[in-house]
Structure formats: C-alpha cells, structure tokens
Amino acid sequence: MTRPQPGLAQGWCALSALHGRIESHVERALQAAHELSVREFSVLDVLSAQHDGEGGHFRMHELSDAVVLSQSATTRLVTRLEERGLLTRYLCATDRRGIYTDVTPAGLALLERARPVNDAALREALAAAEQRAELAPLVAAVRDLEVPAPAPTG
Amino acid sequence: MTRPQPGLAQGWCALSALHGRIESHVERALQAAHELSVREFSVLDVLSAQHDGEGGHFRMHELSDAVVLSQSATTRLVTRLEERGLLTRYLCATDRRGIYTDVTPAGLALLERARPVNDAALREALAAAEQRAELAPLVAAVRDLEVPAPAPTG
DNA sequence: CGAGAGTAATTGCAGACGCAGGTACTTGCA
DNA sequence: TGCAAGTACCTGCGTCTGCAATTACTCTCG
Numbered sequence: 001m002t003r004p005q006p007g008l009a010q011g012w013c014a015l016s017a018l019h020g021r022i023e024s025h026v027e028r029a030l031q032a033a034h035e036l037s038v039r040e041f042s043v044l045d046v047l048s049a050q051h052d053g054e055g056g057h058f059r060m061h062e063l064s065d066a067v068v069l070s071q072s073a074t075t076r077l078v079t080r081l082e083e084r085g086l087l088t089r090y091l092c093a094t095d096r097r098g099i100y101t102d103v104t105p106a107g108l109a110l111l112e113r114a115r116p117v118n119d120a121a122l123r124e125a126l127a128a129a130e131q132r133a134e135l136a137p138l139v140a141a142v143r144d145l146e147v148p149a150p151a152p153t154g
Numbered sequence: 155m156t157r158p159q160p161g162l163a164q165g166w167c168a169l170s171a172l173h174g175r176i177e178s179h180v181e182r183a184l185q186a187a188h189e190l191s192v193r194e195f196s197v198l199d200v201l202s203a204q205h206d207g208e209g210g211h212f213r214m215h216e217l218s219d220a221v222v223l224s225q226s227a228t229t230r231l232v233t234r235l236e237e238r239g240l241l242t243r244y245l246c247a248t249d250r251r252g253i254y255t256d257v258t259p260a261g262l263a264l265l266e267r268a269r270p271v272n273d274a275a276l277r278e279a280l281a282a283a284e285q286r287a288e289l290a291p292l293v294a295a296v297r298d299l300e301v302p303a304p305a306p307t308g
Numbered sequence: 309c310g311a312g313a314g315t316a317a318t319t320g321c322a323g324a325c326g327c328a329g330g331t332a333c334t335t336g337c338a
Numbered sequence: 339t340g341c342a343a344g345t346a347c348c349t350g351c352g353t354c355t356g357c358a359a360t361t362a363c364t365c366t367c368g
Contacts, residue, residue, distance in 0.1 A: 008280075008300055009199065009269075009276070010299060015172065015173055019169055020223075023170070027326095037354090059316080060316070068174030068178065069174075070355070070356050070357080072317090072318075072319080072357080073355050074317090076318090076354075076355085095364070096364085097362065098316065115163075122163070126162075137295070141292060141295030142166065142168075144291070145168055146164050181356095223325080224327080226347090227324070229348055230324075249345095249346085251345065251347070
C-alpha cells in the first residue's frame with residue numbers, strides 16, 4: 001500500500017479506494033434517510049438532469065451506459081424504481097423495441113429531498129478521505145471538477 | 155448528464171463513472187486471462203506490496219479496510235483465494251482472535267503474470283475514458299498520481 | 309412479401325456483497 | 339478468580355449484479 005508499484009496501478013488504486021469509501025458512506029446515508037441506493041439516486045439524478053434540457057427521457061441502453069451498469073441490472077433497477085412509483089416506462093413510438101424511462105413527480109420530489117443528504121454525505125466522505133495522504137491529491141482533483149468553468153462555453 | 159448540477163455531485167458523478175468504466179474493462183480482462191476479479195487482484199497486490207517492505211501479512215480487518223470491503227466479504231474473498239492456493243491464513247500468536255493473511259508463492263506468481271494484463275487494460279480504459287469531455291480532467295489527475303515523486307531511494 | 313441479420317429489452321442462473329447474529333478471544337474491574 | 343464489555347472473525351439470509359439465452363422488433367436484400 002505504501003508503495004506497491006510506481007506505475008499506473010498507483011493512480012487506479014487510489015481512485016478505487018476513494019470511490020469505495022465515498023460510495024459506502026453515501027450508500028449508508030441515502031439508505032437510512034430515504035431507502036435509496038447510490039445507484040438508484042444516480043438514475044434519478046441523471047434522468048432529472050435530462051429532464052431539464054430535453055425531453056426528459058432515456059432509452060434503457062443509454063441509461064445503462066450513463067450509470068455504467070449491465071443491461072440486465074438496468075432493467076431490474078428501473079423495474080424496482082417503477083414499482084415504487086418513482087419512474088415511468090413507456091414504449092418508443094417510432095421503434096417499438098425501444099423503451100423510454102422518465103422520472104415521475106414523486107421521483108422528482110424524492111430526489112430533491114435526497115439531494116441534500118447525498119451532498120452532505122459526499123462532503124463528509126471527501127473530508128475523511130482527504131486525511132489519507134495517498135487520497136488527498138485525488139480528492140483535490142474531484143473538488144476542482146465541481147465548478148471547472150462556469151463560463152458557458154456553448 | 156451534460157449538465158446535472160453544478161455542485162459536488164458533478165465531481166462525484168465523474169469519479170463514479172470513471173471508476174465503473176475502468177473496473178468493468180479490467181474485470182473482463184483479468185477474468186478472461188487468469189480467472190481473477192479486480193478485487194482478488196487487488197488483494198494479491200496489496201498483500202504482496204506489504205510483503206516487500208514488512209512482514210508481508212495483514213489482519214483481516216486491515217485487509218478489508220485496504221480494499222474497502224465489509225468484513226464478511228473479506229472473509230469469503232480470502233477463503234476463495236485460499237482454496238485456490240494463492241493465500242495462506244494463520245493465527246496471530248499474541249492475539250488468538252487475529253488472523254493473518256499472506257500471499258503464497260503461487261499467488262505471487264499469478265500476480266506477476268496478471269500484472270501486465272491489469273496494466274494494459276488500465277491503459278486502454280483510461281485512454282477510452284479520456285475521450286469523454288467530463289472524464290478527461292479526472293483521467294489526467296489519475297495519471298499525475300502515478301509517479302508523484304520519482305525521487306530514487308537513497 | 310419473406311428470410312436472415314442485427315438491435316433492444318427481459319429473464320434464468322450462479323456468484324458476490326452487506327447486514328445482522330453468533331462464536332472465540334482479550335481486557336477491565338472487583 | 340470471575341464476570342461484563344469489547345474486539346476479531348465467521349455464517350445465515352436476502353439482495354443485487356453480470357453473463358448467457360430468449361423474446362420482440364426493425365432493417366436489408368432478393
């Protein structure tokens with residue numbers, strides 16, 4: 001750990017460790033507060049973001065790409081969320097193979113309630129990770145990403 | 155995805171996406187080449203690194219902390235690796251509750267064969283992720299971490 | 309029109325995970 | 339010594355995940 005291999009693995013190891021720590025911390029917080037997993041929150045977030053700018057719908061495979069999950073896992077994840085009334089599924093008119101997903105008002109409401117919990121947990125996890133020497137630089141990089149360029153470059 | 159929320163979530167989202175993409179790519183490569191999961195490789199790597207500098211052993215809870223896994227998952231992971239002859243378990247002499255784990259020569263050999271596969275897959279995944287605008291800066295940060303201080307020892 | 313290739317989503321199955329509970333051991337206190 | 343509290347690891351159970359196979363639909367070419 002202190003000095004495994006001075007190659008690529010070091011960066012990847014740090015990335016992985018940081019991700020794991022943040023995920024488990026946020027997972028606990030979201031689960032306790034709203035019975036949401038990180039993935040579920042992520043789906044809601046991605047879908048609602050699209051909602052803002054465009055039609056507010058995602059194809060299943062687009063969604064699985066966005067949250068980096070297999071198609072089967074995405075199917076089941078959407079199913080669970082749909083059963084809780086947080087998402088809707090509807091067929092694509094022009095291509096009957098395609099299925100769109102969209103956030104329901106209930107889903108949007110839950111998302112907005114969960115967002116501060118998510119952000120707080122995120123802050124805590126980042127602060128904790130910053131204490132570790134090998135994670136600190138990556139934490140800084142993540143923080144820099146937050147608002148890289150508020151200038152609308154188009 | 156294009157512009158979810160201009161807050162903390164953006165950096166975390168990028169970190170999560172990058173991690174997911176790298177992990178699934180490396181997982182496939184290691185699985186195909188050596189029937190190793192990313193976690194298993196990680197355990198072997200961490201343990202062998204410790205081997206270099208120190209006694210070469212980890213307590214279970216230290217290991218679970220290093221790879222960011224629950225204790226139960228660590229127990230089973232070590233069990234699987236032990237059954238394949240890649241790890242050894244032995245009691246701690248001074249504290250009979252504690253259990254140390256160490257890499258066997260076979261484990262070390264497999265690790266060294268798997269390392270180039272891991273590194274190659276890592277490189278590929280990073281290169282692919284770099285093409286995405288929202289992931290590129292984080293990829294750069296990870297690359298920077300690789301050799302932060304190449305100062306030779308002594 | 310109809311056969312075959314290709315694409316989108318779902319389902320069966322086995323593997324791995326986390327949580328809660330249990331066992332074994334150590335420590336603190338009387 | 340004896341008992342309660344705390345620590346370290348393991349096991350039962352339910353859930354989630356990925357892979358492979360399946361179903362449903364579209365597209366291309368004859």
